[in-house]
Amino acid sequence: KNEVEQSPQNLTAQEGEFITINCSYSVGISALHWLQQHPGGGIVSLFMLSSGKKKHGRLIATINIQEKHSSLHITASHPRDSAVYICAVLRGGADGLTFGKGTHLIIQP
Amino acid sequence: DGGITQSPKYLFRKEGQNVTLSCEQNLNHDAMYWYRQDPGQGLRLIYYSQIVNDFQKGDIAEGYSVSREKKESFPLTVTSAQKNPTAFYLCASSTNSFNEQYFGPGTRLTVT
Numbered sequence: 001k002n003e004v005e006q007s008p009q010n011l012t013a014q015e016g017e018f019i020t021i022n023c024s025y026s027v028g029i030s031a032l033h034w035l036q037q038h039p040g041g042g043i044v045s046l047f048m049l050s051s052g053k054k055k056h057g058r059l060i061a062t063i064n065i066q067e068k069h070s071s072l073h074i075t076a077s078h079p080r081d082s083a084v085y086i087c088a089v090l091r092g093g094a095d096g097l098t099f100g101k102g103t104h105l106i107i108q109p
Numbered sequence: 110d111g112g113i114t115q116s117p118k119y120l121f122r123k124e125g126q127n128v129t130l131s132c133e134q135n136l137n138h139d140a141m142y143w144y145r146q147d148p149g150q151g152l153r154l155i156y157y158s159q160i161v162n163d164f165q166k167g168d169i170a171e172g173y174s175v176s177r178e179k180k181e182s183f184p185l186t187v188t189s190a191q192k193n194p195t196a197f198y199l200c201a202s203s204t205n206s207f208n209e210q211y212f213g214p215g216t217r218l219t220v221t
Binding site: 100 | 140142144146149150151152153154157159165167168197199201206207208209210211212213214215217
């Protein structure tokens with residue numbers, strides 16, 4: 001079983017819809033990252049969080065440490081949000097990140 | 110402009126040859142990382158370095174080697190011992206192990 005599980009694996013939605021991507025992990029962590037990967041392969045860090053909630057523009061990330069679960073929300077989705085969204089955790093005491101397999105999001109106009 | 114550069118973007122090699130992937134950062138970060146990405150799999154950690162002249166094996170270090178002689182540079186050598194070298198390789202850096210990581214644009218290596 002993977003230490004970091006994301007759902008759904010693939011998601012297609014219409015422009016304007018509210019999007020939720022989920023991440024569950026099974027190990028102790030010191031922080032959780034949400035990353036965005038575009039078709040060319042480059043990765044951008046969206047959020048790093050260890051508790052509560054963070055918001056940046058139309059993106060919101062939440063984490064529940066007790067339940068070992070995090071969500072990434074996109075409000076008023078737009079075709080330019082189409083990308084792979086990756087959840088990654090920094091395990092307590094370890095270096096480097098452990099990654100989920102990613103959620104492939106397509107927003108149709 | 111501050112950032113991480115990886116070169117080249119695409120690299121082709123014949124089986125049995127060693128190849129070195131470049132990673133340079135001008136963010137003054139102490140920690141640097143190499144990850145590998147295969148289709149349908151999450152990224153996996155190959156090697157990391159918390160400080161100059163020190164590096165540690167990650168989850169899939171076999172068939173790879175690194176050096177960290179300068180703070181700005183963390184080259185990765187894919188040796189002929191790596192059984193499945195064809196993959197997308199990403200380099201990242203952070204101020205330290207516990208901070209946000211910044212990623213380079215990646216190098217797609219194809220070995221035939």
